[in-house]
Amino acid sequence: MNLSKDLMAASSTPIVLGVIAEGETYGYEIVKRVEELSGGILTWTDGMMYPLLHRLEKQGYLVARWRLADSGRKRKYYAITDLGKQAILEQRQQWRVINNALNTLWNNPYDFQPA
Known part of the structure; x- marks a missing residue:
């Protein structure tokens, strides 16, 4: 399965913050944890991970x-x-709204089937 770049970009911040909230860690461990959490579907590269970490640090x-x-x-460890932590709480609320809306739409009896 290929996830869209837009979805990857939108979800990367809450995922990384959530992983680091589990405990201090470094880039490679974050990449491996994300892969584990996604069942191997999310395979992030250094080129994606480190700019995100630097942006989150600047914020x-x-x-x-x-x-x-x-x-x-x-190694550079991030905490x-x-x-x-406040950003995680806000992101969690936002993603719950999105998730609830999508679940409502996708669980209706008029669900489309692939042609």
Whole structure:
């Protein structure tokens, strides 16, 4: 299944904030967690992930710090801020409205079947 770029773009912020809200993490772990949550359907690239993380950091939703990983590599770890937690709550409310509207439309008895 190929998800549209518009849907991917719209959902990336709440997904990333939700993953980071689970605990401090770094880019590659976020990509793997998103893949796990989607059953392998969402496969994000570095080119998509890091600009998003930097944007969320600039918006004040995340803080980042460099840490030495067990492997000896330096990694940039991201944690959610209070402002980021507030953004998650707002995004959750917005997505529930969208989800409810779509469920209402798609669960009606006049559902279209593929030709």
